[in-house]
Amino acid sequence: MDDIVITRDRDDVEMEDDEIDRLKKSASKRKGRGLARSEVLRGDFDELEGETRPGGPQKSIEGWIIFVTNVHIEATENDIFDKFSEYGEIKNLHANLDRRTGYLKGYVCIEYEQYNEARQAVEQANNEDFLGQELKVDWAFVRPGKKPTSSKRKERRRGRSPSPDSD
Numbered sequence: 400m401d402d403i404v405i406t407r408d409r410d411d412v413e414m415e416d417d418e419i420d421r422l423k424k425s426a427s428k429r430k431g432r433g434l435a436r437s438e439v440l441r442g443d444f445d446e447l448e449g450e451t452r453p454g455g456p457q458k459s460i461e462g463w464i465i466f467v468t469n470v471h472i473e474a475t476e477n478d479i480f481d482k483f484s485e486y487g488e489i490k491n492l493h494a495n496l497d498r499r500t501g502y503l504k505g506y507v508c509i510e511y512e513q514y515n516e517a518r519q520a521v522e523q524a525n526n527e528d529f530l531g532q533e534l535k536v537d538w539a540f541v542r543p544g545k546k547p548t549s550s551k552r553k554e555r556r557r558g559r560s561p562s563p564d565s566d
C-alpha cells in the first residue's frame with residue numbers, strides 16, 4: 400500500500416502515505432456544537448415573509464399552521480374541518496389517530512394559505528367549547544425571541560407571599 404490514488408474532478412493524483420497522514424492531521428473535524436461557530440453556517444440565508452417581531456407567528460414553507468389541542472377524542476376530521484373552515488379555506492388538516500383505539504390523540508394541525516384566516520382562527524377558536532371541551536389554539540411556529548407580554552397579564556411575583564397585615 401505504497402501509493403493511494405485519490406480521484407477528484409477527473410484529475411488523477413498520486414500521493415504517498417506520509418502525504419496522506421500530513422493532510423489528515425491538517426484537516427479539522429467538524430462535529431457537534433462546534434459546527435455552529437464555523438464559517439459554514441455564517442452567511443446570508445433566505446427568510447420567509449411574515450411578521451418579523453420576536454415571538455410573533457412564523458409562516459411555514461407552504462402556509463400558516465396553527466396547533467389545536469384539547470380536541471375531544473371522538474371528534475372526526477369532518478367535525479374539525481367544519482368548525483375551522485368558518486375562519487377561512489383550510490389548505491391542510493392533520494389529525495393523528497391512536498393506533499390502539501382508533502380515536503383522535505387530542506391535537507390537530509391545521510394549515511391556512513392566508514395569515515388573516517389563521518389569525519382569526521387563533522383568536523376566535525381559542526378557549527371555545529367544542530364537543531364539550533375547551534379548545535386551545537395557538538401558532539405552530541413562532542419567531543425566536545420573547546413573546547410580547549399582554550397587558551391583561553400581571554407580573555407574577557416570586558418569593559414570599561404578602562403578609563395578611565399589608566394591603
